[in-house]
Amino acid sequence: MQAINEVLLAAGALMFVAILLSALSQRVGVPTLLVFLAVGLFATELPGAPEGFIGTQTAALIGNLALAVILLDGGLRTRASTFRMVAAPALVLATAGVVLTAVLVGVLAAALLGFDWRYAMLMGAIVGSTDAAAVFALLRAGGLRLNERVSATLEVESGINDPMAVFLTVSMIELIRLPEASAASLLPMFALQLGVGLACGWVLGRVLAEIIGRVRVTEGLYALLIQSGGLLIFATTNLLGGSGFLAIFLAGMVVARRRVHVTEDVLRVSDGLAWLAQAGMFLILGLFTDVKDLADVAPGALAIGAGLIVFARPVAVAVFLAPFRYAPREIAFIGWVGLRGAVPIVLALFPLMAGIADAALLFHLTFFTVLLSLLVQGTSLPLAARLARVVVPAGSPILSAETIEGSRDGRELVQLRVLPDARVAGLPLEELGLPGGARVVEVVRAGRSVEASTLVAGDIVAVLARDDSVDELEELFAPAPQVPEWSLDAATTLGDLRDYYGLRIPPGATTEEPVGEFLRAKLNGRPAVGDCVVVGRVVLTVRQAAGGAIRRVGLRVAPRGDAASR
Secondary structure (H helix, E strand, O other): OHHHHHHHHHHHHHHHHHHHHHHHHHHHOOOHHHHHHHHHHHHOOOOOOOOOOOOHHHHHHHHHHHHHHHHHHHHHOOOHHHHHHHHHHHHHHHHHHHHHHHHHHHHHHHHHHOOOHHHHHHHHHHOOOOOHHHHHHHHHHOOOOEOHHHHHHHHHHHHHOHHHHHHHHHHHHHHHHOOOOOHHHHHHHHHHHHHHHHHHHHHHHHHHHHHHHHOOOOHHHHHHHHHHHHHHHHHHHHHOOOOHHHHHHHHHHHHHHHOOOOOHHHHHHHHHHHHHHHHHHHHHHHHHOOHHHHHHHHHHHHHHHHHHHHHHHHHHHHHHHHHHOOOHHHHHHHHHOOOOOHHHHHHHHHHHHHOOOOHHHHHHHHHHHHHHHHHHHHHOHHHHHHHHOOEOOOOOOEEEEEEOOOOOOOEEEEEEEOOOOEOOOOOEHHHOOOOOOOEEEEEEEOOEEEOOOEOOOOOEEEEEEEHHHHHHHHHHHOEOOOOOOEEEEOOOEHHHHHHHHOOOOOOOOOOOOEHHHHHHHHOOOOOOOOOEEEEOOEEEEEEEEEOOEEEEEEEEEOOOOOOOOO
16 A cells, blocks of 8 residues: 555656646746656656666557547547648648658668668658647647648648558568568558558547437536547557557547537546646656666767758658648748657657667667757747748637537537727627627626627627637627728629729639639638738738638738739
8 A cells, every 4th residue: 555655646746746847837938748758757867766667568558548538639629621621731741751751860860870771760760750749739738829721731740640650660670570571561551550540530430429429428428438439449440450549530520520519618628638648648758768878879869850850851841742832931830840749759669569679779769859859849839930920810809619509500609808909899789790690698897797788898798609600700809900901701702802892803713703712722722811812902811711711801902002912
């Protein structure tokens, strides 16, 4: 009993200290995940700390379990329409991009560290993929609101690139153990992982969604039902030879698409479980390694890490995103935010479990590379986003959006704050211009519910509306653009813009074409808020967009003699 209490005391103390330090780290821009990793790492150096407390198998088990929980939470928050919008570029990055990154890192390892080509390529395979835990955590907890095209590409890529990373790692281990084997003979394994992962994620995800929709349990159990069902899908897929990581991410998307019982409260619980998984995983992985071993590999790891960050990842992203016509600044940002985290460390456990020579060296090189990635790329994320101009202005007026249980037409109760200079400020309630079917339920002013005839800045307004109207409500309650412009529905035709604003119909377009579809085509099917298209003196700006569909467009006419800029 004494030993059990000591373990619980140590675990609670480590988690408590790490969370307190993370609150301080956020003020100075240090990623929270780096704090958890560092606390676990330096805990092994405390007097009386046991050696070999965490075994390889235990670390791998905890890492896989935590990654499954994190990916399920990511899937629950990824809209199917958003996934479709970036599926092609994200899939290319998650496959060919991982291969090219691994090859370039392998070349660096062979040239700088003198590795045999098989060990060099194994090193590249281990660190070749981005990490879902790191990407989700930093993008969603960093206070940044990136444009949807960039954030969705990063999140979907990190959610689906594990099959390729696992395939490359296992393939290189087999080539080291069996030199006579060929890489081509291992291709069926990758096809099996990808195919079974997709099939199980889609089919079993639909089964889970159907069960959740029909079962009636206590409200607090729905989140646990989703989590346990997701882990069941993860394990089943792995047993069938597929990629459990891909399956559980896809299953989360399928469950969220049904909307039934996937409420804001359920997502909050899922978010808490994901943070617990991330914190526990990084603490355990930190406890598994040794500071002295990291110091021994520091020079070589710095070379590999720097090459990965400034050369291999940016080159791979530039090569494979350029055909999809991403803006150069977006390509540069996505190339920089190739965050490494728990996935490479878990993959580095594979050589240890396989018992190949120099497996410990590969593990510590990988661990150091992850530390460098979190420290350099994680801390510079806000600055990089501003320099690349991929940040959507913050300050959303939406406080909460709760799905109405049992509503078949997807209605939500949305609470919004009237921000200064909002379009609705000072307007009578009957002149707010709310979306069709929306109505004000209550107005709270200075902490009290009031019978308001007009809205003023600072009011909290509860509105009942369809879920596809939330973006339009956000625009109404947010500050109006600093540059005067007209706000148009995306269904407005180019002919109307010609008649009212003097728009010249571009070659290839028609007067009956909606302006939203025109902009979507110009932006290669992946529009994001803030994108501009200039047609003569008319500047068209995307003001609302989700999942590749444009809902509202801003229009301004540049004065004669002024050069409208994109």
